[in-house]
Structures are given as structure tokens and as C-alpha cells.
Amino acid sequence: MPPLRPIALLVSASLMAGCAVGPDYQRPDSPLSDRYLGQPAVEQRPVAAPASLVTWWEGFGDPVLTDFVSKALEQNLDLAQASARVKQARAGLGAANAALLPSGNISGQAARSYQSIETPLGQVLNSTPGYDRDGSSYEVNLGAGWEVDVFGGLRRGRQAALSEYQASEAGAAATRLAIAAQTADIYITIRGLQARLDIANRQVKTQQGLLEKVRLLYGKGLAANYQVQQTEGALSQVQATVPVLQTGLDAAMNALDVMLGTPPGTHRTKLASAGSIPLAPQIKATGTPADLLRRRPDLIVAERRLAASNARIGVAIAEYYPKFSLSALLGSATAVSGGNLFTGGANQSAGVLGLRWRLFDFGRINAQIDQAKGQEAEALAVYRQSVLRATEDVENALSSLVNREAQAATLTGGEASLTQARQSSFIAYEKGTASLIDVLHADETMLQASDARAQARTESARAAVAAFKALGGGWQPPEAQPVATR
Numbered sequence: 001m002p003p004l005r006p007i008a009l010l011v012s013a014s015l016m017a018g019c020a021v022g023p024d025y026q027r028p029d030s031p032l033s034d035r036y037l038g039q040p041a042v043e044q045r046p047v048a049a050p051a052s053l054v055t056w057w058e059g060f061g062d063p064v065l066t067d068f069v070s071k072a073l074e075q076n077l078d079l080a081q082a083s084a085r086v087k088q089a090r091a092g093l094g095a096a097n098a099a100l101l102p103s104g105n106i107s108g109q110a111a112r113s114y115q116s117i118e119t120p121l122g123q124v125l126n127s128t129p130g131y132d133r134d135g136s137s138y139e140v141n142l143g144a145g146w147e148v149d150v151f152g153g154l155r156r157g158r159q160a161a162l163s164e165y166q167a168s169e170a171g172a173a174a175t176r177l178a179i180a181a182q183t184a185d186i187y188i189t190i191r192g193l194q195a196r197l198d199i200a201n202r203q204v205k206t207q208q209g210l211l212e213k214v215r216l217l218y219g220k221g222l223a224a225n226y227q228v229q230q231t232e233g234a235l236s237q238v239q240a241t242v243p244v245l246q247t248g249l250d251a252a253m254n255a256l257d258v259m260l261g262t263p264p265g266t267h268r269t270k271l272a273s274a275g276s277i278p279l280a281p282q283i284k285a286t287g288t289p290a291d292l293l294r295r296r297p298d299l300i301v302a303e304r305r306l307a308a309s310n311a312r313i314g315v316a317i318a319e320y321y322p323k324f325s326l327s328a329l330l331g332s333a334t335a336v337s338g339g340n341l342f343t344g345g346a347n348q349s350a351g352v353l354g355l356r357w358r359l360f361d362f363g364r365i366n367a368q369i370d371q372a373k374g375q376e377a378e379a380l381a382v383y384r385q386s387v388l389r390a391t392e393d394v395e396n397a398l399s400s401l402v403n404r405e406a407q408a409a410t411l412t413g414g415e416a417s418l419t420q421a422r423q424s425s426f427i428a429y430e431k432g433t434a435s436l437i438d439v440l441h442a443d444e445t446m447l448q449a450s451d452a453r454a455q456a457r458t459e460s461a462r463a464a465v466a467a468f469k470a471l472g473g474g475w476q477p478p479e480a481q482p483v484a485t486r
Contacts, residue, residue, distance in 0.1 A: 028306070036288075036289065042398050053284065053295075053468065089168035093165040095161070100158060105142075117133065138341045139333040163305070164305070170304060174296075191274070194249065210443070211232060234444070278461050325355075326354070397469075404463055
């Protein structure tokens with residue numbers, strides 16, 4: 001039996017068996033409850049319009065909001081970066097796939113030389129009868145090489161690269177979801193600030209009207225000077241809230257432009273006219289906490305990175321074992337003329353079976369394995385923590401949504417009562433049965449209630465956005481593809 005045949009049989013048997021050193025990946029269990037704590041209250045919300053989890057932003061019934069989210073998903077630069085990262089991961093996967101395949105190359109050369117006769121070699125050659133100092137050589141070779149993945153180190157590397165690629169795809173989806181949610185959140189914040197600014201401006205006009213009447217009464221001797229000063233002070237306090245709200249509104253508009261990938265001020269005209277605060281839609285299907293594992297892309301990112309770290313343990317363990325490689329050369333060479341290059345006498349060939357084994361480097365290999373196991377343990381902790389935080393996000397968003405809507409409903413009724421109380425107090429003041437302090441207090445209370453109602457409506461809509469984001473709305477994962485473990 002030729003000496004290479006036993007090795008070849010061993011290599012073939014190992015490849016057919018498909019063995020790969022290292023632990024096979026198993027998705028970790030994540031014990032979760034069957035239902036969210038806030039799910040019953042959310043399902044009982046008196047909201048008619050439901051929203052799909054896929055295009056939840058359309059459920060707010062605001063065409064401007066829908067248009068801005070659509071533009072952000074097309075133009076946002078964070079998404080462009082995420083897409084570039086997916087391409088990089090795809091290239092890494094391609095390199096890992098290529099490492100499992102044979103490589104080949106073609107080389108060739110033609111040389112023309114003129115030999116010196118002053119060198120020892122030249123003197124010897126020159127003493128030969130008929131020696132020609134001019135010389136030519138031609139060579140063409142076809143080479144091939146293959147590292148035989150007997151113990152599966154390269155296959156484990158491919159598994160790691162595939163998991164990283166899948167993580168990058170899920171990461172891009174997570175970025176897309178975050179962009180949609182952040183755009184909607186900023187837009188709702190803008191509408192809320194515009195509503196609060198409108199309330200403050202209306203209150204300024206009310207206070208200015210009150211100041212004119214108090215001054216008129218003072219001119220007739222029916223009011224004291226301190227009452228005029230009190231009214232002027234109250235007017236100044238209301239006026240002071242306008243610049244603060246305007247600053248926040250300008251910042252929110254600039255942030256929205258940046259989200260859309262445009263310079264600040266681009267969409268200022270479109271947002272100039274105040275619109276109503278979008279009403280939070282009904283969340284059609286919250287699903288169960290276990291659904292988050294397949295719906296939230298950030299959890300898929302954490303799980304795929306855990307799978308990649310598991311595969312890298314096998315890559316490190318494979319360094320314990322020898323590496324076999326096969327290489328071959330088939331070519332032709334001649335030093336006579338190019339016409340003789342492909343004749344039988346010019347043919348040349350070679351076959352090589354290579355072996356590399358880190359026999360005296362096991363200490364370093366042990367350290368690499370320990371490092372890979374440590375990284376896998378860290379990735380497992382990150383994944384489990386991500387699952388817990390995901391359920392926390394949902395519970396907090398559902399609670400905020402329900403309670404903010406209840407607050408807004410209560411404040412709406414209170415605002416109507418305070419408006420009537422303010423009118424009654426002013427009439428009583430004109431008749432002399434109430435003091436100016438009563439009127440100013442009624443004004444301040446009504447302003448606070450109106451502003452709080454606008455904030456509550458804004459926060460309830462933002463809580464709905466947070467709930468859709470926490471539930472993984474806006475993206476549907478592709479069908480799960482099993483990852484080869486051998």
C-alpha cells in the first residue's frame with residue numbers, strides 16, 4: 001500500500017463523518033410568563049382604531065406622521081451605516097465559505113538573461129565549447145491547494161461567520177425599528193409642544209385682557225395700584241414660559257430633520273401650522289412575552305452573537321489537532337525556447353501532503369479556549385439580560401400608555417370645570433364680590449391644567465410608540481433557518 005493511502009483514507013472517513021470538535025449550539029431556554037401584566041388594561045382601552053404591528057405608525061391616523069416615518073426609513077444615515085455593516089458581515093461569511101474550498105492559481109514567467117563571464121559561474125560556462133552568454137527561460141504552472149478540515153475548525157469558523165451575518169441583518173432591522181419609533185416620537189413631541197405653546201399664547205392674551213381691564217378700573221379709582229402690579233407680574237410669568245417652549249420646539253424640529261437625513265430647517269415650513277396631537281391607536285395584538293424572542297430584532301442579535309461565540313469555542317479546540325493540507329502543481333518549463341514549452345519533455349508536476357501540528361503550544365491553545373468560553377459565558381449573560389429588559393420595556397410602556405390616557409381624560413374634565421370657574425371668578429371680581437387674587441389663581445390653575453392635559457396626551461401617544469417598539473413592531477423576521485452544527 002502506498003504510504004499516502006492510509007492518510008487519505010483517514011481524511012476521507014473524517015470528512016464523510018462530518019465531525020466537528022467543540023460544543024454544538026443549543027438555544028438557551030428563557031422561562032417567561034404567558035401574559036404581560038399590563039395586557040388586560042391595554043385590551044380594555046376605549047379606542048376604536050387598531051394598528052397593525054407591521055406598519056403601526058399608520059394607526060395614528062396622521063398622514064404627516066406616516067410621510068415622515070416613510071422618509072426616515074428611506075433616507076436616515078444610521079440605516080445606511082447598518083446596511084454597510086451587513087455587507088461587511090456578508091463578506092466575512094463569503095471568506096469563511098471560501099476557506100472550506102480548494103484554492104487554485106496560475107503562474108507564468110518568461111525571462112531573458114545575459115551571463116557575465118567574470119563571475120566563477122560565468123568563467124566555468126565560458127570554458128564550455130559553444131557556450132552562448134544569451135539565455136531564455138519560460139515557465140507556466142497551475143497550482144492548487146486545499147486545507148482538509150478533518151476536525152471541523154474551519155466549519156466552526158463558518159458557523160461563527162454565518163451567525164455574525166445573521167446578527168448584522170437583525171441589527172439592521174433593529175436600527176430600522178428604532179428609526180421609525182424615534183421619528184414618530186419626535187413628531188409627537190413637536191405636536192405636543194405646539195399645543196402647549198398655543199395654550200401659553202392664549203393664556204398670554206387672556207392675561208393681557210385682564211391687565212387692560214384692571215388698568216381701566218384703576219383709572220376710575222375702582223382698583224388699587226398693587227392690583228395692577230399683581231396682574232403685570234402674572235402676565236410676565238406666563239410670557240416667560242413661551243421662549244422655553246419655543247426653544248424645545250426648535251430643537252425637536254431640528255432633530256426631526258436630522259432623522260430624515262436633511263439639514264435642520266428643511267421641513268420647518270411643513271410643520272409651521274400646528275396640528276393636533278395624534279391619538280394613540282389600539283394595540284391589536286400584543287402577543288406573549290415568548291413572542292419577543294422571534295419578534296424583537298435586538299434579541300435576535302444577542303442570540304446570534306451567542307451562537308457565534310459558541311462556534312468559536314470549536315475553532316479554538318480545533319487547534320489541539322493536526323492540520324492537513326493537499327497541494328499540487330502541474331506545469332511546463334523550458335530554457336530553450338517558447339516553442340518547446342508545451343512539449344512532453346518540458347512537463348513538470350508535484351503533489352504534496354502537508355501537516356501542521358502545534359504539539360508544543362498547548363498552553364497557548366488552552367488560554368485561547370478559556371478565552372472563547374469566557375466570551376460565550378458573557379454572550380449568554382447579555383442574551384438573558386436582554387430578554388428581561390425587553391419584557392420590562394413592554395410592561396413599562398403598557399403601564400405608561402394606560403395611566404397617561406387616564407390622566408388625560410381626568411384633566412380634560414377638570415380643564416372644562418376650571419374654565420367655567422375662571423369666568424365666574426372674573427364676573428364676581430367685576431361685581432366686587434371676589435378679589436383679583438381669586439381671578440389670578442383661577443387663571444394659573446387653568447393654565448396648569450391645560451398644559452398638563454396637553455402633556456398627558458403627548459405622553460400617552462409617545463407611550464404607544466414605545467409599546468410598539470418594545471413589542472418589535474415594524475419588522476417581521478424571516479423564517480428561521482437552521483444553522484448547521486457539523
